[in-house]
Amino acid sequence: MSIAIFASNPTAVTLEDPYVLHGRPLRPGTRLEDTSRYSHDVWHLTPARLKIHEYALIINFLSLPQRFRPAAKQLFYTLLSLEPPDGEVLPTVATIRGMFTEIRRFVMWLDKRxxxxxxxxxxxxxxxxxxxxxxxxxxFPNNRSQRESSRGGVRVLWRWRLQMGEHALRFDPLHLDGWRESTHTARGENKTDRLPEEVMGPLLVWALRFIDDFAPDILEADREWRATRDIRVGPNRDRADVGPRLQAILDEHVDAGRPLPGWRGQPSLSQFGRLLGCRQGSIRPHLDALTTAAAVVGVVDSAFLNGTIQGRLDGAPWVDSIATSHETANGLARLGRILQASCYVVIAFLSGMRESEVKHIKRDCIEIKYDEDGRPYRWKLSSLAFKGEDEVEGVPATWTVCATVVRAVEMLEKLQPTTCDYLFAGLLHGNGTKKSSNEVVGNRATNTHLNELVVFVNQLCADRGRSDLILDSAGRPFKLKTSYFRRTLAWFIARHPGGVIAGALQYRHRSIRMFEGYAGTSDSGFRAEVESEQAIARGEVYMEMIEAHQHLDLVGPSAEEATRRLTDFGDRVQFQGQLALDKHRLRRITKRNDPAIYPGEYITCVNDPAKALCEKARRGNSEGLPAHGGCLPLACRNVTLTPENVAAWQREIARIDKRLDSRPTLAPRLKQLHQNRRAEVVAFLVANGQEILPT
Structure with a gap:
């Protein structure tokens, strides 16, 4: 029976029981025969979740009133595996699961009505x-977004009516009075928060400290922990030598004055069993020896790994010891998670990768380019990109990164077993009672581990009397999220003086175009985020100029045009008699009404492509790129000067005069170049009504 026939005759489900995910690509290694069928009361959607860090999802029809289950099954089978109507796109699995929540909310209300x-x-x-x-x-009186989602879930019954048969909605709810609260919806604005500088600074320093200074101790503890897990329990005939071998270990503890590993105040039989390769029952006959040794050296609350702590903080070991128990503050399980979170901080912040892209990093993902002397000069990281790509399974992509990111990746490779490909897979430490269905750690778990890093660092600082805690401006612990890092990097590059230039130098690129490759693909959107931050930075400069009336003091060829643009911008920013200080409103206004004025140290560019000399240089370039040094400020008609620009030129003249007066005397050709440059600058300032200050 064809899908079309089934869609028009849902009662035929008794004749054929289709797989509900037959229209979806499945995770590698998943067989369609192992997925949910239409007749099942619970549909498992995880096989169609192609990103390995995404959590398991189900649709549980038993949670619906009995009379509405057939309609719900038909709707969600349609959404999952049938062709969408004209004008509709096939929704993602996560979107469909969200629709189920809204349909359930609706039919539960309808069941009472x-x-x-x-x-x-x-x-x-x-x-x-x-x-x-x-x-x-x-x-939901104060949650408009939730109300819109709930109404949207119900409207699916109309939008997919051709596939819904007898359960289709017969009219469009949009025509009802009050169904749509507003015809205006703001789109396109990225409202993701960023990390404050007072948080990002110490967070990155501590993450690097874990990678470079503390990681060797964690890795050594991990190696010892794995070694104890590899010891197999011997046969019964080998139990006779347990006593002598146990006594040898106890003697070592007594000679070194090292407490015995314990559990709830008593020597840990499980830890000694792992060390000796026997069951706990083989140790019980030797409790007297354990008690005698414990009376001499004592018992600690947890079994500690024997490695000596090498990492130092303020000249002392950064932790006293590393414990095997996953419940202790300095347990290997916790420190391993914190090290993994530290690597995430470094990779996410210094690469610009999205969460899904970071989580798909695999072993051997780094490619290093070397110069002719064997020195590394470029590092590339490979993973999968999803957003903006045509393939839902993701496409291979490459990010240009720095050596610091490579160190973080190498640390992850050491932290994971050699048999593990994905570097952000869950670590093996802990009690092992809860296993995730994901191949890698999910988003919520990573957020938890990031904040665990913050808690550990702040407690360490408090214990050591350090001031570099990870706190916000109000002195409170900052709650981290994975979504903050990419946004913060865009802000950092766009807002800091010389940030774009510094980034271009570090990554061996020449311009802002680097960010397309830097973010994996041209559709990654990272360049747009940087440019958005640059625009809002200009907007704040515009506001400062307007408030200080600097736009009335401009001189130069484009001074009149700049004054007109800034005055018009100020009128748009005015809100109830005051300048708009809300960053989101300013971003929207700047995006729609950007005066295209670009403040710089020496000149302020009032961009008009028809007069721009750099545009003419670009058009003469075979690649269509701005020529290096293509800006000609002394000749371009797009130039205007602020008082700060004039002061910068005056300082330039003073520097040239100092160089001309220096001893020994400059070579004739170099002296002539300096004199020509001085004459050009002086002529430029005089032509724009400025006096030349004596040097």
Whole structure:
């Protein structure tokens, strides 16, 4: 039976029981025969979740009223595996799971409203939906976004009506009064928060400290922990030598004055069993020896690994010891997670990769380019890119990174077993009772580990009397999220003086175009984020100029045009008689009405492509790129000067005069070049009504 026939005749499910994910690409290694069928009460969606860090999802029809389950099954089978109607796109699995939440909310409300015998959703009336809209307003009075999501879930019954048969909605809810609260929806603005500088600075320093200084101790403890797990329990005939071998270990503890590993105040039989390769029952006959040794050296709350701490903080070991118990503050499980989180901080912040891209990093993902002397000069990191790509499975992509990111990747390779490909897979430490279905750590778990890093560092600083805690401006611990790092990097590059130039130098690129390759692909959007931050930075400069009336003091060829643009911008930013200080509103205004004025140290560019000399140089370039040094400020008609620009030129003249007066005397050709440059600058300032200050 074809899918089309089944869609028009859902009662035929008794004749054929299709796999609900047959229209979806599945994770590698997953067989369609192992996935959920239409008749199942619970549909498992995880096989169609192609990003390895995404959490498991199910659709549980048992949570719906019995009479609405057939309609719900038909709807979600349609969304999962049938061709979408014209004008619709096939929704993602996560979106479909979100729709189920909204449909469940609706039918639970409807179940209390309709008579028991009524079950066809096609019988929904305008009154039903108007009342549901009122219910949502009362249920979520301060959450417009939730109300819109809930209404959108119900409207799917109309949008996919051709596939829904007898359960299709017979009218478009958008035509109902009050169904749509507003016709205006703000789109395109990235409102993701960034990390404050007072947080990012110490966070990055501590992350690097873990990678460079503390990691060797964690890795040595991990090696010893794995070695104890590899010891196999011997046969019964080997138990006779347990006593002598146990006594040898106890003697070592007594001679070194080292406490015995313990559990709840008593020597840990499980730890000694692992060390000796026997079961706990083989140690019980020797409890007297354990008690005698414990009376001499004592018992600690947890079993500690024997490696000596090498890492130093303020001249002392950064931790006293590393414990095997996953419940202790300095346990290997916790420190391993913190080291992994530290690597995430470094990679995410210094690469600009998205969460999904970081989580798909595999072993041997680094490619290093060497110069003719064997020195590394470029490092490339390979992973998968998803956003903006045509393939839902992701496409291979490459990021140009720095040596610091490479160190973080190498640390992850050492932290994971050699048999593990994905470097952000869950670590093996801990009690082992809870296993994730993901191949790598999910987003929520990573957020937890990042904040565990913050807690550990702040406690360490408090214990050592250090001031470099990870706190916000109010002195409170900052709650980290993975989404902050990419946004913070865009802000950092765009806002800091020389940031774009510094980034270009570090990564061996010449301009802002580096960020397309830097972020993996041209569709990654990172360049747009940087340019957005640059625009908002200019907007703040515009506001400062307007408030200080600097736009009235401009001189130069484009001074009149600059004054006009800034005055118009100021009128748009005015809000109830005051300048708008809200960054989101300023970003929107700047995006729509950018005066295209670019303040610099020596000149302020009032961009007009028709007059721009750099544009003419670009058009003469075979690649269409701005020529190196293509800006000609002394000749370009797009130039205007602020008082700060004039002061910069005056300092330039003073530097030239000092160089001309220096001893020994300059070579004739070099002296002539300096004199020509001075004459050009002086002529430029005089032509723009400026006096030359004596040097």
């Amino acid at each position: 309709w008579p028991p015998e009524q079950n066809e959703l096609s019988l929904l009336s305008s009154g039903d939906l108007e009342d549901y809209g009122k219910h949502l307003l009362a249920r």
